[in-house]
Amino acid sequence: MFINTTGFYVPEERVHNQHFLELNGLTSEWIEQRTGIKTRSKAKSEENINTMGLEAIKNALPNLQYDITDVDLIIAASYSPYDTVATAAHIAQREFNIANAKALYLSSACSSFVNALEVVEGYFAMGKATKALIISADKNSAYYNETDPKAGHLWGDAAAAFFISKERVTEHDARIVEVYTQGLGHLGKGPDGVQLRPRDGGIMMPEGRDVFIQACTYMPKNALYLLEKNGYALDDLTYFIGHQANMRIMSNIAKQLNLPEEKFLHNIEELGNTGSVSSALVYAQNADSFKKGDVVCITVFGGGYSAGACLIEC
Incomplete structure (x- = not known):
């Protein structure tokens, strides 16, 4: 698609x-x-x-x-x-x-x-x-x-x-190579990690440390999984877009993957954690600068827990 x-x-x-x-x-x-x-x-x-x-x-x-x-x-x-x-x-x-x-x-x-x-x-x-x-x-x-x-x-x-x-409309369309998601409610603190209970405290993150650990594990893991499954080397990755939860998570992933800072796209410094839209927003904000042949990976981790990644070829 x-x-x-x-x-x-x-x-x-x-x-x-x-x-x-x-x-x-x-x-x-x-x-x-x-x-x-x-x-x-x-x-x-x-x-x-x-x-x-x-x-x-x-x-x-x-x-x-x-x-x-x-x-x-x-x-x-x-x-x-x-x-x-x-x-x-x-x-x-x-x-x-x-x-x-x-x-x-x-x-x-x-x-x-x-x-x-x-x-x-x-x-x-x-x-x-x-x-x-x-x-x-x-x-x-x-x-x-x-x-x-x-x-x-x-x-x-x-x-x-x-x-x-489903089918290409113009030659400028970016191809979604593969999408992969996981439900991870059985891991770590699971549903207790992040909560949004409108009548009971609103949105809260009582188990932030566990969220950090799981995000640092599954965001790079799923990115590598999609790259390797689809015949790409890590060096083929042009841009890495992670869920904009915390820049320390991005720094941790950069060290794990040995990726240079210029391959990471982010907006958390100005906009904070914008939730489920955060990675999509980063992609949309940068879409005009992507070049034909660029390989972009969006990888996310959310409360509950849940995770997923998407590999895109521009």
Whole structure:
């Protein structure tokens, strides 16, 4: 399958590290040293994953080489829904009058976008769809507790839109070589690692150390698995895009794989941990700079636990 075009939306507001000093006693230096984050994006009160998702779609439309009404599958991938009934997929279907599309919502923590790619692959394989739209978005600020010293300072808000087709539409389409996902709820702290309980503390990360260990294990492991399975050497990898949870995780992976810093694409310094959209957002933000023949690997790890990777040839 092929990526036809992408779009993204990032709210204008940035919350600086200094904001948290009075809230939870964490200094800007401490936050940056531990996470790599300097600022994080924050949506307006009237914004949500539905509105941000629509903006991401509009950002993608000028480069879409077919009518959006040709889309026959819409998937909203997120863990922070604005409405659990009228999902972002249904809102997009109505906004753009995509009358002949299936519409659904998918959630698997921070691996939700990669899981959505695999679901699209399944629909394509069954012959039940040929053109798909994935809307990946999270509004963490709707659920976070800024006074939480463990995780209140991590989160950002954003959205991305990916148009994907079963067959190549133009010569500029990037080919998705393979998608691979895992459920890992049986490992480590599993479902206790990260939580989002709207009526009980919001989004929290009580087992951050275990999350760190598992992410440092499975993100590089799955990237290597896809490269080797598909006949690529590690040196063939042009860019590595990991889930934007913590720059220390990226540094750990860089040392494990002995990859130079310039091969890692990231935005966590400015936008914070934008959740399940983070890796998709990095790809979309850099899509115009990818060259034909570039090999890009997206690899993610999410609470629950869950993990996944996607190998792309531009």
